[in-house]
Amino acid sequence: MGVSGCGKSTIATALAKAHGGTAIDGDHFHPADNIRKMSAGIPLSDTDRWPWLQTVGHTMKETDGVIFCACSALKRLYRERITEAAGEPVLYLHLQGSKDLIAERMHRREGHFMPESLLDSQFAALEVPGPDENAINVDIAGSEAQIVACLLHEIGERN
Numbered sequence: 386m387g388v389s390g391c392g393k394s395t396i397a398t399a400l401a402k403a404h405g406g407t408a409i410d411g412d413h414f415h416p417a418d419n420i421r422k423m424s425a426g427i428p429l430s431d432t433d434r435w436p437w438l439q440t441v442g443h444t445m446k447e448t449d450g451v452i453f454c455a456c457s458a459l460k461r462l463y464r465e466r467i468t469e470a471a472g473e474p475v476l477y478l479h480l481q482g483s484k485d486l487i488a489e490r491m492h493r494r495e496g497h498f499m500p501e502s503l504l505d506s507q508f509a510a511l512e513v514p515g516p517d518e519n520a521i522n523v524d525i526a527g528s529e530a531q532i533v534a535c536l537l538h539e540i541g542e543r544n
Contacts, residue, residue, distance in 0.1 A: 386458035386514075387480040388507035390491035392525055392532070393455035396480060399533045400453045404540070407448055411456030414440045428506035431462075438463055442470025459510045461518065468519075476543065477520040478536055484508055486526065 387393055394410050401408035415423075419433050441456050445467070458464045458477060468475045488504055514520030521539045525532055 386456060386464070386477050386520075387482075387525075388459065388487060388511055389457065389504065390487045391480040391482055392490070392529070393457070393480060395529060396478070396532055396536070397453040397455040399529055400478075400536060401451075403533055403537060404451060404453070406451030406453055409441075409444060409448065409452055409454040411437070411441045411454060414444065423503060426503060428503055428510075434463065435466070438466045439470050442467040442472075445471040445475070446473075457507070459507065460512045461514070464514070464518065464520075474519055476540070477514055477518065478540075479514050479520055479522045480525045480532070481513065481522055482525040 394408075394412070397410070398408040400406070415437055419429055419437060422429060422433065438456075438458075441454060445452050445454055456467065458467060464475070464477055484504065491504060514522060521536065521543075523532060523535050523539070527535070
């Protein structure tokens with residue numbers, strides 16, 4: 386989880402490969418209206434997000450085995466909605482980094498519907514998971530391999 390451009394899809398795919406699991410990209414479940422809004426530089430409202438979050442959680446519930454799902458899940462309420470739809474506890478892996486680092490990464494990526502202009506709205510909506518949540522916060526300043534190794538270690542510590 387985390388703001389757009391923090392590496393959710395890349396890290397979910399790498400974790401699924403390293404840990405043995407399935408990677409799911411929450412972006413694939415956005416309705417066309419949500420994608421049109423974001424592509425036009427319009428932030429999504431909670432109302433826009435509710436059906437999408439429900440679909441993400443339901444997809445997790447219907448997928449067998451260990452799942453690494455790339456999903457922004459920016460607010461506590463969003464994480465609660467996903468967990469409820471998943472029907473079991475979800476461990477959230479929060480990929481956190483500076484706005485400058487993430488803006489640089491967004492600038493380099495190609496073919497994504499989310500424009501850099503929405504990064505401020507993403508940070509404004511973000512509620513960093515607190516110590517009372519089932520979450521791991523990890524700094525994304527390192528390499529992909531370093532981030533994956535850190536998360537695999539933290540996941541192992543919880544099992």
